[in-house]
Amino acid sequence: xxIQMRIRRFNPEADSKPWWGEYWVDVEESDRVLDAxxxxxxxxxxxxxxxxxxxxxICGSDAMVINGRNALACKVLMQDVGDVCQVEPLRSMPLxxxxxxxxxxxxxxxxxxxxxLINDDLPAEGERYQSQEDRARxxxxxxxxxxxxxxxxxxxxxxxxxxxxxxxxxxxxxxIFDNRDAAADLRLRVLNDVDGVWRCRTVFNCVQACPRxxxxxxxxxxxxxxxxxxxED
Amino acid sequence: MSALVASIYRGITYRGAxxxxxxILHRASGLGIVLFxxxxxxxxxxxxxxxxxxxxxxxxLYTSPPAKLLEIFLGFGVIYHALNGMRIIxxxxxxxxxxxxxxxxxxxxxxxxxxxxxxAIATLGxxx
Numbered sequence: 001x002x003i004q005m006r007i008r009r010f011n012p013e014a015d016s017k018p019w020w021g022e023y024w025v026d027v028e029e030s031d032r033v034l035d036a037x038x039x040x041x042x043x044x045x046x047x048x049x050x051x052x053x054x055x056x057x058i059c060g061s062d063a064m065v066i067n068g069r070n071a072l073a074c075k076v077l078m079q080d081v082g083d084v085c086q087v088e089p090l091r092s093m094p095l096x097x098x099x100x101x102x103x104x105x106x107x108x109x110x111x112x113x114x115x116x117l118i119n120d121d122l123p124a125e126g127e128r129y130q131s132q133e134d135r136a137r138x139x140x141x142x143x144x145x146x147x148x149x150x151x152x153x154x155x156x157x158x159x160x161x162x163x164x165x166x167x168x169x170x171x172x173x174x175x176i177f178d179n180r181d182a183a184a185d186l187r188l189r190v191l192n193d194v195d196g197v198w199r200c201r202t203v204f205n206c207v208q209a210c211p212r213x214x215x216x217x218x219x220x221x222x223x224x225x226x227x228x229x230x231x232e233d
Numbered sequence: 234m235s236a237l238v239a240s241i242y243r244g245i246t247y248r249g250a251x252x253x254x255x256x257i258l259h260r261a262s263g264l265g266i267v268l269f270x271x272x273x274x275x276x277x278x279x280x281x282x283x284x285x286x287x288x289x290x291x292x293x294l295y296t297s298p299p300a301k302l303l304e305i306f307l308g309f310g311v312i313y314h315a316l317n318g319m320r321i322i323x324x325x326x327x328x329x330x331x332x333x334x335x336x337x338x339x340x341x342x343x344x345x346x347x348x349x350x351x352x353a354i355a356t357l358g359x360x361x
Contacts, residue, residue, distance in 0.1 A: 068248035091243050153247065155256065158240040202324050204252030204334055221328025 002026055003078060005036055007048065008088040009098050018095070021045070029079035033066055036085060037073060037099075049098040057211055060147030063090060064099050070149040070209035090152040092161055106148050109164045112190055113172035118183035128180040138177040141170045141219050143212040150206035150216050162195040166206040166216045169197055173219040176226060188227055197223050251338040259317045262310035269307055301357055308352045309345075316341045 005025055010018040025039040034055055041048040052062040055074045062073040065088040067081055078085070093101035119128070144167065151157050151165035172191055176184040191197040197220055206216040244257060276295075280287045294300060320341050324331055 065247075068246060091247070092240075153249070155240070155244055155253065158243040159237075201256055202252065202321055202331075202334075203249065203256045204331070205247070205249045207331070208250050208252075215331060217324070217334075218328040218331045221325060221331065224325060225328065 001029060001078070003036065003081070004084045005040055006084060006086040007037070007040065007099070009048070010089075010095055011047070011097060012095075021048075027078045029077065031078045032074050033071075033076045033078065033081065033085060033087065034062055034073040036078060037087065049100050051100050058145060060145035060211075063147035063149040063152075063211070064088065065090065070153040070205075072147060072149070072211045075211050090148055092152055092158050093148070103148060105161070106151060106165070106167065107146075109151075109168040110146060110171055112164065113168050113175075113187050114183060114190075115171040115175065117175065117178070117181050118186070119181055121182065130178075130180055134179045137179070138174050140214050141174040141177075143214050144170045144174070145212060146171075147211060149209040149211060150214075153205040153209035154200075155203050155205065156199045156201055160195065160199065163199045164191065164193070164196050166200070166220060169200075169220050169223055170214060170216055173223055176223065176231070184226075184231055188223070191223055192227050197227065200224070251335050255317055255320070255338050255341075258313060259321075262314040262317075265306070265310040266314060269310075304356050305349075305353050308356065309349055312348050312352070313345055316345055 003025055005023045007021045007023065008018050009015070009021040023040045023044055025036045025044075027036050027039070032055075034052055037048070037050055041050070050062065050064075050073075052074065053059040055062075057072055057075045060072070063070060064073055065071075066073065066076050067086050070090065073087070087099065089095055089099045089101050093103070093106065096102055146167060148167060150170070151167045154163070154166055157163045157165050169191060172187045175181045176187050200217070200220045202217055202221075204217055207214075210216055244253070247253065276290055279290055295304075320337055323337070324334060330337065
């Protein structure tokens with residue numbers, strides 16, 4: 001099938017503002033948007049710039065706005081995009097070139113929630129035991145691949161780029177509800193900030209955008225409740 | 234200002250689902266209610282000018298068809314804002330219900346219509 005690709009292009013060295021590049025590609029229904037972008041880059045215009053690495057929905061490099069909605073280019077099939085496929089870079093992130101945005105502000109917020117196990121006590125017998133129930137408590141939020149699809153789909157983030165964003169809250173949730181970790185208070189303090197978890201307006205764009213199908217708003221809600229009522233265990 | 238315009242542009246061009254439109258309508262209805270309150274204060278203040286202009290505004294202006302239409306909009310705004318606010322409170326206190334949020338929005342709209350229809354009939358039927 002022949003499909004028109006409308007790709008938001010921007011070269012900081014040549015363009016004063018972004019513009020739409022239009023390309024025609026022949027693709028199979030089972031091809032992904034990433035394959036169509038490769039066709040453009042490899043056979044039509046080698047200057048098209050995009051990020052991708054594993055191309056199998058795990059590395060989280062190729063999150064972009066596809067037909068008006070955040071998704072991974074390697075997970076959206078061409079049969080689901082219609083006759084015209086419109087691709088833009090993620091919103092509210094500093095644009096570097098074409099589909100590549102500066103992820104550094106996003107990773108700075110990720111680092112702010114201390115996304116690693118903190119526990120100064122030595123494990124009792126060789127390892128820190130965790131029951132299956134305790135592991136299941138935060139299972140959903142272990143799936144995050146830091147693609148930024150959720151954070152850049154969030155209206156609170158569009159309005160205020162200082163908002164810590166759903167991705168960082170999901171990462172914090174992963175450790176706050178891990179019973180082997182001892183630094184939940186530090187993370188909750190960061191999330192209780194004016195630009196922390198309270199900026200969430202339960203719009204659910206993040207849940208819709210997440211390529212890993214994490215129930216992001218639920219994780220944010222659980223952090224809000226933990227701030228109000230304290231941790232149960 | 235340009236940041237505000239950019240964020241509004243992002244809001245209306247992003248293909249969000251029920252949650253995004255419910256949120257936009259929540260903001261718009263909240264703004265509408267605040268504007269109504271200002272109008273309400275001004276129209277009550279007209280009594281300080283004299284009984285004739287007050288009578289004219291409340292007997293003729295507010296009973297005109299455009300004013301009736303605005304009144305139905307006001308009812309829509311207040312009822313929607315209240316119902317949607319309750320939806321947000323429910324989801325905030327019971328985050329696990331988030332997975333049913335699309336259904337909850339639809340239930341909310343059904344309740345809205347059920348309340349709005351008799352309200353609209355009563356508003357259009359009443360003289361003042």
